[in-house]
Amino acid sequence: MTRRLILVAELVALPFLLVTVWWFSSAGSSSVFFPPLQTILAALVDWFPEGVTRDVVPSVVNLLAGYAIAVTAGVSAGMVLGRVRALEDAFSPIIQFMRSIPPAALLPFFILAMGPTSTMRISVIAVGAVWPTLLSTIDGARGIEPALLDVTKIYKTSRLRRIFKVLLPAASPLILAGMKTSLAFAIILVVVSEMLASTAGIGYFIISSQQYFNLPDLWAGTIVMGLLGYLLSELFFFVERRLLAWKGEI
Amino acid sequence: MTSFTTESSIMDTVQEAAPSSPALEVSRLAKSYGKREAAKQVLADITVSVARGEFVCVVGPSGAGKTTLLRCLSGLLEPTTGEVLVNGHAVDGPPDELAVVFQDYSRSLLPWMKVAANVEFPLLEKKMSKAERKALVGQMLEAVGLTQHAGKYPRELSGGMQQRVAIARALAYRPTILLMDEPFASLDAQTRAELEDVVLQLRDDFGVTIVFVTHDIDEAVYLGDRVVVLSGTPATVSEIVEVCFPTPRDQVTTKALPEFGAIRGEVLTRIRDAKQQY
Numbered sequence: 001m002t003r004r005l006i007l008v009a010e011l012v013a014l015p016f017l018l019v020t021v022w023w024f025s026s027a028g029s030s031s032v033f034f035p036p037l038q039t040i041l042a043a044l045v046d047w048f049p050e051g052v053t054r055d056v057v058p059s060v061v062n063l064l065a066g067y068a069i070a071v072t073a074g075v076s077a078g079m080v081l082g083r084v085r086a087l088e089d090a091f092s093p094i095i096q097f098m099r100s101i102p103p104a105a106l107l108p109f110f111i112l113a114m115g116p117t118s119t120m121r122i123s124v125i126a127v128g129a130v131w132p133t134l135l136s137t138i139d140g141a142r143g144i145e146p147a148l149l150d151v152t153k154i155y156k157t158s159r160l161r162r163i164f165k166v167l168l169p170a171a172s173p174l175i176l177a178g179m180k181t182s183l184a185f186a187i188i189l190v191v192v193s194e195m196l197a198s199t200a201g202i203g204y205f206i207i208s209s210q211q212y213f214n215l216p217d218l219w220a221g222t223i224v225m226g227l228l229g230y231l232l233s234e235l236f237f238f239v240e241r242r243l244l245a246w247k248g249e250i
Numbered sequence: 251m252t253s254f255t256t257e258s259s260i261m262d263t264v265q266e267a268a269p270s271s272p273a274l275e276v277s278r279l280a281k282s283y284g285k286r287e288a289a290k291q292v293l294a295d296i297t298v299s300v301a302r303g304e305f306v307c308v309v310g311p312s313g314a315g316k317t318t319l320l321r322c323l324s325g326l327l328e329p330t331t332g333e334v335l336v337n338g339h340a341v342d343g344p345p346d347e348l349a350v351v352f353q354d355y356s357r358s359l360l361p362w363m364k365v366a367a368n369v370e371f372p373l374l375e376k377k378m379s380k381a382e383r384k385a386l387v388g389q390m391l392e393a394v395g396l397t398q399h400a401g402k403y404p405r406e407l408s409g410g411m412q413q414r415v416a417i418a419r420a421l422a423y424r425p426t427i428l429l430m431d432e433p434f435a436s437l438d439a440q441t442r443a444e445l446e447d448v449v450l451q452l453r454d455d456f457g458v459t460i461v462f463v464t465h466d467i468d469e470a471v472y473l474g475d476r477v478v479v480l481s482g483t484p485a486t487v488s489e490i491v492e493v494c495f496p497t498p499r500d501q502v503t504t505k506a507l508p509e510f511g512a513i514r515g516e517v518l519t520r521i522r523d524a525k526q527q528y
């Protein structure tokens with residue numbers, strides 16, 4: 001009961017308090033950089049609804065598509081590399097090098113190679129966000145309890161069942177930890193990818209507001225991006241808690 | 251290889267074998283770990299055979315190679331030389347009609363599956379309807395006294411209960427041969443005695459051939475029809491002791507028989523002799 005109360009306080013009361021403080025402390029602000037919250041919210045309302053279809057939808061679509069590709073590729077490659085020692089040894093140096101490149105540094109090349117398309121943005125997100133999931137999955141797959149593999153051998157577990165009922169669940173705590181970092185990468189990359197060579201998206205809205213020195217719009221875009229990120233990570237925690245319910249302590 | 255084992259295929263395998271062939275036949279088995287200079291021989295020249303429905307206990311000091319022997323019998327490990335026959339057929343990978351209760355049972359349960367799902371897991375590969383599977387799982391949980399806990403995760407159970415899940419899972423698979431590796435090692439005396447009787451009862455009910463590894467000489471003498479003493483480096487069969495108590499056995503009366511003390515003493519002496527030899 002008290003835990004639930006604390007949770008409600010955290011989720012509702014604290015943000016509400018902060019917004020209220022922001023509202024009143026910024027009310028009479030004449031600063032160009034920190035306009036009153038009221039002005040920002042008015043800009044936000046102005047942006048709706050066509051801003052949602054023009055900017056928010058493409059951003060969310062690119063983000064989810066890029067993230068889905070990153071996760072699918074990272075988990076499948078990671079499971080194979082983590083289970084086959086020779087492959088991991090062969091690929092490990094390349095992987096270590098690739099993941100050391102800041103993903104945003106890839107953007108100029110992708111723009112040249114693929115043009116200012118959403119395929120390009122999805123590719124940047126996928127290539128930039130794949131590494132944490134890949135590396136973490138390799139660790140997870142490598143650490144699978146050998147006794148469980150013996151069990152699948154003794155009981156002649158079919159290949160698909162072994163993958164989906166034994167190997168993936170066994171690696172899932174680390175896979176999910178990697179996916180969480182990949183999600184953060186993807187959220188950064190969707191904004192960055194829309195700040196260059198773009199005509200739509202939340203990132204574009206923020207950068208064009210900056211170019212027109214439209215601070216209320218700039219803040220409005222930033223708030224929307226923050227809310228989107230918050231929503232996605234909450235959703236992630238929700239799914240993770242369900243998937244790892246068997247572990248108990250989280 | 252994906253093989254769907256059915257009840258009938260198990261029966262076929264059993265019938266194919268000459269009726270007189272023992273359940274398990276180990277001939278001149280040796281096992282080394284590592285290669286060439288680094289090779290370490292663990293088992294040497296093991297020859298033993300186990301009749302159908304027999305209960306054979308394997309005792310020996312820690313590190314003797316009991317687990318290694320069991321892994322060779324189960325087809326999880328390839329012997330360096332020698333051969334293992336199960337129901338008259340050479341073992342090359344785990345045979346269909348064999349199940350194992352592993353030494354680290356808690357690690358051999360699938361922690362993301364509840365108890366009932368763990369017991370059902372090996373049945374998913376058999377051609378059984380969902381209803382048949384459910385019925386069999388229910389029956390096995392009943393047999394090991396875990397009906398109440400079917401809906402719990404393994405981590406919510408005590409060590410003894412987890413062990414029973416592992417046993418129920420092995421038996422649900424309906425093996426004709428069951429290998430058990432120190433299954434009761436970490437249990438308290440009370441639970442241990444209880445589970446010993448559960449296993450004896452299950453042997454009588456299902457006619458399973460059992461090879462049972464243990465540290466505990468009392469346990470070996472109480473359970474086994476024969477006790478195989480494994481010792482030395484590399485380990486060999488230093489003695490096979492026949493145990494000839496009447497069945498059914500009973501924790502109190504069997505252990506009070508004068509023969510019990512005599513056989514127990516004999517096994518102990520053999521182990522001590524074997525130790526001095528090396």
Ligand SMILES: Nc1ncnc2c1ncn2[C@@H]1O[C@H](COP(=O)(O)OP(=O)(O)OP(=O)(O)O)[C@@H](O)[C@H]1O
Nearest residue numbers: 283284292310311312313314315316317318319353
């Ligand atoms: N995979 C392996 N690689 C190399 N050596 C091993 C391996 N497994 C076991 N050994 C060695 O083989 C010997 C026998 O091990 P094994 O596990 O079979 O003994 P055990 O009789 O089952 O012991 P315990 O009673 O403690 O379970 C030990 O000296 C061990 O160090």
Ligand SMILES: [Mg+2]
Nearest residue numbers: 316317318353
């Ligand atoms: Mg052992």
